[in-house]
Amino acid sequence: MKRQVNIAVIGTGRIGNVHTRNLVRSIHEANVVAVCDIRLEVAQAVADELGIERVVKDYHELLEDKDIEAVLIATNTNTHAFIVKDAAKAGKQIFCEKPLALDLADVNDVLDTVEKTKVKLQIGFNRRFDKSFQRVREIVSSGEIGHPCILRITNRDPEPPSFEYVKTSGGMFLDMSIHDFDMARFQIGEIDEIYAIGSVLVEPFFKEANDVDTNIITLRFSNGVVGAIDNSRQAVYGYDQRLEVFCSKGVAIAGNEAENTVIMGNEVGYRSAKPPYSFIERYADGYINEVRQFLQCVVDDKPVSPTGEDSRMAVLIGEAAWESLRQNRPISLKKFTG
Amino acid sequence: MKRQVNIAVIGTGRIGNVHTRNLVRSIHEANVVAVCDIRLEVAQAVADELGIERVVKDYHELLEDKDIEAVLIATNTNTHAFIVKDAAKAGKQIFCEKPLALDLADVNDVLDTVEKTKVKLQIGFNRRFDKSFQRVREIVSSGEIGHPCILRITNRDPEPPSFEYVKTSGGMFLDMSIHDFDMARFQIGEIDEIYAIGSVLVEPFFKEANDVDTNIITLRFSNGVVGAIDNSRQAVYGYDQRLEVFCSKGVAIAGNEAENTVIMGNEVGYRSAKPPYSFIERYADGYINEVRQFLQCVVDDKPVSPTGEDSRMAVLIGEAAWESLRQNRPISLKKFTG
Amino acid sequence: MKRQVNIAVIGTGRIGNVHTRNLVRSIHEANVVAVCDIRLEVAQAVADELGIERVVKDYHELLEDKDIEAVLIATNTNTHAFIVKDAAKAGKQIFCEKPLALDLADVNDVLDTVEKTKVKLQIGFNRRFDKSFQRVREIVSSGEIGHPCILRITNRDPEPPSFEYVKTSGGMFLDMSIHDFDMARFQIGEIDEIYAIGSVLVEPFFKEANDVDTNIITLRFSNGVVGAIDNSRQAVYGYDQRLEVFCSKGVAIAGNEAENTVIMGNEVGYRSAKPPYSFIERYADGYINEVRQFLQCVVDDKPVSPTGEDSRMAVLIGEAAWESLRQNRPISLKKFTG
Amino acid sequence: MKRQVNIAVIGTGRIGNVHTRNLVRSIHEANVVAVCDIRLEVAQAVADELGIERVVKDYHELLEDKDIEAVLIATNTNTHAFIVKDAAKAGKQIFCEKPLALDLADVNDVLDTVEKTKVKLQIGFNRRFDKSFQRVREIVSSGEIGHPCILRITNRDPEPPSFEYVKTSGGMFLDMSIHDFDMARFQIGEIDEIYAIGSVLVEPFFKEANDVDTNIITLRFSNGVVGAIDNSRQAVYGYDQRLEVFCSKGVAIAGNEAENTVIMGNEVGYRSAKPPYSFIERYADGYINEVRQFLQCVVDDKPVSPTGEDSRMAVLIGEAAWESLRQNRPISLKKFTG
DSSP states (O other): OOOOEEEEEEOOSHHHHHHHHHHHHTOTTEEEEEEEOSSHHHHHHHHHHHTOOEEESOHHHHHHOTTOOEEEEOSOHHHHHHHHHHHHHTTOEEEEOSOSOSSHHHHHHHHHHHHHHTOOEEEOOGGGGOHHHHHHHHHHHHTTTOSEEEEEEEEEOSSOOOHHHHHTTTHHHHHTHHHHHHHHHHHTOOEEEEEEEEEOOSOTHHHHTTOOSEEEEEEEETTSOEEEEEEESOOTTOOEEEEEEEETTEEEEEOOOOSOOEEEEETTEEEEOOOOSSHHHHTHHHHHHHHHHHHHHHHHTOOOSSOHHHHHHHHHHHHHHHHHHHHTSOEETTTOOO | OOOOEEEEEEOOSHHHHHHHHHHHHTOTTEEEEEEEOSSHHHHHHHHHHHTOOEEESOHHHHHHOTTOOEEEEOSOHHHHHHHHHHHHHTTOEEEEOSOSOSSHHHHHHHHHHHHHHTOOEEEOOGGGGOHHHHHHHHHHHHTTTOSEEEEEEEEEOSSOOOHHHHHTTTHHHHHTHHHHHHHHHHHTOOEEEEEEEEEOOSOTHHHHTTOOSEEEEEEEETTSOEEEEEEESOOTTOOEEEEEEEETTEEEEEOOOOSOOEEEEETTEEEEOOOOSSHHHHTHHHHHHHHHHHHHHHHHTOOOSSOHHHHHHHHHHHHHHHHHHHHTSOEETTTOOO | OOOOEEEEEEOOSHHHHHHHHHHHHTOTTEEEEEEEOSSHHHHHHHHHHHTOOEEESOHHHHHHOTTOOEEEEOSOHHHHHHHHHHHHHTTOEEEEOSOSOSSHHHHHHHHHHHHHHTOOEEEOOGGGGOHHHHHHHHHHHHTTTOSEEEEEEEEEOSSOOOHHHHHTTTHHIIIIIHHHHHHHHHHTOOEEEEEEEEEOOSOTHHHHTTOOSEEEEEEEETTSOEEEEEEESOOTTOOEEEEEEEETTEEEEEOOOOSOOEEEEETTEEEEOOOOSSHHHHTHHHHHHHHHHHHHHHHHTOOOSSOHHHHHHHHHHHHHHHHHHHHTSOEETTTOOO | OOOOEEEEEEOOSHHHHHHHHHHHHTOTTEEEEEEEOSSHHHHHHHHHHHTOOEEESOHHHHHHOTTOOEEEEOSOHHHHHHHHHHHHHTTOEEEEOSOSOSSHHHHHHHHHHHHHHTOOEEEOOGGGGOHHHHHHHHHHHHTTTOSEEEEEEEEEOSSOOOHHHHHTTTHHIIIIIHHHHHHHHHHTOOEEEEEEEEEOOSOTHHHHTTOOSEEEEEEEETTSOEEEEEEESOOTTSOEEEEEEEETTEEEEEOOOOSOOEEEEETTEEEEOOOOSSHHHHTHHHHHHHHHHHHHHHHHTOOOSSOHHHHHHHHHHHHHHHHHHHHTSOEETTTOOO
16 A cells, blocks of 8 residues: 555534545545544544544644645635635645635635645545546547537435525525536536526525525537536435436436335335435545545645636636526626636 | 217328328227328328328318318428418318428418417427326326426437428427427426527538527526426437426426337446337327327317417427527517517 | 238137227238127127128138138137137138137147148237347347346236136136246247246135136246246236346346336335236237238248247146146156146 | 444455454444454454454454454354354354354254353344345335235346355355345245256356256245245346345335446447446445444344344255255255255
8 A cells, every 4th residue: 555644634514524534434545633623522523433633623733733744624615715725835735625715716816825835736526526427427538429419417405405504605506506517517628608597496595595596507618518407405305416418429327326226116106216315425435536536646746636726617607607697698708707 | 989070181291191090090080081292192192001082182172172170281381371271261170280380470370360260270299298298297287296496308309300301490499499398388387588509519511501400498487497408409319308397396207218128238237228219109199199189179169289379389489599599698588579 | 012811800809809900900911801709799899990891790601701811819718729620621811819728638639620721820929029028039049148047027917807707717827827938938948847836815716716816937948047937916016027038148128118207206205107007008019010920921921920839838838837836846848748 | 322342353354354344444333352364464464454453363362352242253154153152152242154054953053052152143144234125125014015925036146156166165055045045034934845946057167066057946935925036156247136025015126236327328229337246345235234233232232133043044945945956846944954
């Protein structure tokens, strides 16, 4: 085995917990030397369960520690920008949850700092590491079904988040569709123009937050491919995650996974299992694979991916989507500056 | 059994042939007394095979015949308008293939005549009579999965028509997407606004015809529902006909049919059968059911559906789609007058 | 088109009705000149609906008519033997519903007569003409998945027949499994040995009739392939018709068809449509294709298939299955003489 | 959290490695204090990777250690009997891989010892802990689809083991079908009678070993249910693991899992992914869940399941299967004493 990377986790809430668990249990490339959370007791609980020795409240302590080579940042979105900048200045290799920031100017500012410090910055677009979405990309890239013509992405959450969350989330396009913008670029390439429509159809409080809970986003790619994304905040049958790339000589479709393989038949028909309920179950392997790749790139000193620029593009597209919705017209990304 | 309706078929080309065959073999409500085609030998061949006694070249002869109660019109699209008007003036009950005309003014003119003569006019939107699309509508209408939020329609032809055909087809939106516009109205209701993008990605001659071969159309319905249609002229794996209505408490999805049910597994995975190749196979039952319903309405003197107004709306939406593509902006149907 | 064959249908009950309808409406190779049923009014009703001119009560009248070249026999099973013999002696080409008789001696007697008269005799094992079962056979025959190793057949009726029917049906193996015995020979080849077990698990009156309503039959084929058939008289989710041929380099599986392609998802999972309810719907195409092939063989004077010998083997295996159940031991077909 | 159980793993080959990894990484109820293998370097490598401090060559050392409460035995099958006996005498709680022994007399001997010492003994029939097979059992047990009538199990390995392995494996029924015998009892209950046929169809060396590589086993259960198992040593499309319980009011079917959810369509049809290749991938969760349950039973002092008696029954049925094959007749388990 190659050397292990000393890594600290900053932010041990829901997704930070998942990452820490993965780092300790499934990612042999990692040596977790510390966890950090401003809610110290949250970090302590994770550390106790997983046998991590060092627990701190203030992430600056970790940045000063020369033995720590890398940090995984999974704090609240609004703290990503300054923690990444601090970590970059401290020379740490950085894995940061998406998005870098909800505001394009902030993203640009972070990327400037990162570029100057030459540290690696990988963004947690975990869906790129899902085996089915990767398989679609492989098939399409191989050319065996011709060139891509149409992209369709369905991304629907099982239930709406709280009103509190929604208010500061950046809205549906930056909080939820942003995954699809990145997936669209991953599968097809750069986007020229975007048009977004949306409604409040399942949870009235989205109106209060000037947000939508249902949307369709049309994409025009530089290579002529056309695409449509549809999103909803409430798919009662579970977390609906599907993708289709229609090509000139065929089609590749990634369907939903299922809780089990059982089919039950009775006098009213057949019944089969729902998709997994949450992103944590659905993308369990993706969360592991993305961090494993990050650490391998650190060890081998190779470029990481998805990059800060990928994060910038996703935020830019998200802001353009909002602009499109507000103005009810297609927005050219080339002309759009956020 | 109720009385049979004396019916004549005008136009016995590809689709007229299908209708005549159905009328004779599967639709007991019909008594086919004559077939008509300007290519007399085409009509004669159909008549010979099916045992129909009367064959004429000029449809006016049939309109003068008092014993003929109904006509089924399956001639070239550009002749629908004047034949329907003539038939209406002659007091015949009319089943006409879609679209009534490619130009909204012509459609309005026909509908004026039909309204004055009080004859019935049913339009051949056969997909409304497909059992799976009907089942989706039933499920959604029942309310058991809440109210609709998102509509998705995939409609992809197995291969492009000839250049000759394309040139006079009215273009992709009026020739192909028009089915989807009607299906959208059938499933969800009236459309407020439409936005269309398209590309030439599979067959270069579409450019020459100022047409596209690939498109995505975004719909905004009066009830807040959002929708996306995607179309292609070339799905090499067969005729791709899928539909999804996502609702607040569930989802209803109509998938493709398959040539057979066989799954073959070997060292590279599983293989299963393609969808039926053409609309004639895929919608075989729909073609029968729509005409059967028409004849039952004639016998019982009940209103038919889909109506001339449905045809008018489909053409109007098709023209709006072209306008949207040309101007690259969403088009409000309320303000749009073709 | 080649010449049409003048054919008469003898027996116009449930299945005879299906055949007559198919002959008139879908099988252009046929000219239906007469129908016959001892319940004259049943034959008359069919003739009226389908426009058949001649209706008789006594089939001998038809056998004497020199203009009738072929007969399709769909009377009660216990009359097949003597009608086939009479028809053969009259020189008619014969299509007869399965089985020829419930008793092996009777079958042998019929086959002797047919052989002497040199007429064609095709047996109505319609499942051989199902497109999915044929596709499995094609795949396996092609050798692309190696040689066959295991055969599995599932054949389950939607609901039990009446007690009256069961009493004279020949029992489950001769009334129901007989189709599977023929299918097993069609897919794999000759059977050496059979072992059958059964229970009464869904309808107590089968006990009274010394019959079973649930069974599993193990087959050992001459080429070393092993097979298992399972049957039930009551599959409440519909007519369950599945087949699997497992081979040394892969597998071919024919699954059930479905009433429609709709999948509905809600908070308890996905729901999809049942298989077609009855053999008439499930094997609609098979009923047409088998008779079409028969008539083509008559016109071209080619050998028909499945033959009387196929019927004999199916009855022989059925009797051996009963013997196996009674003695609770495997029965070698080579030694078994019924 | 309840207290952790100090456990040692004896045998760290292929499956012992899986268990050790699971115990350390995924089973919080465990504290792995030592690993043991007669190939000390194998145990050492596992210990190094997983951070286990104690490594021994001779399992007796572990049995003498009072701090070790439980042992997990994953050595070669022919060593299970004496190690279990030694562990039982030492008062350890025991989890042992199946089967206890290949000879019924040996199994009985072990169970006598275990009974006297009152320790817990759980057998590693991991398929009982598969979520899909458990779901089938739940559905059937709930009574919502009536009572069971027919059981079908398909169990096919991706490729044959080595000749060396086969020679000492106990043969197909004791090495491979034994899982299905246990699953049959898990799903339906006790078996009265068994009939087995088999062939050598994929790998000639099975003949040399007086073994078969393909079989079908018919089961008659005490409650009247009938069942069929089919097994093959070579399913080139992957590890084929399916199960069906047909009931008086419906059916429950557990299908195969798939490597990914991607469907690819092209001009020859659709292609989808194979099942996982091996039992380690297919039953990954089952391996975790069975050991977790064992440890919970140890902590709560509850009875474990599957028990030594379950193992005894599976071996007995396996021996009866061999007897049936040799004598070519059904064997009553009640009369059969191995």
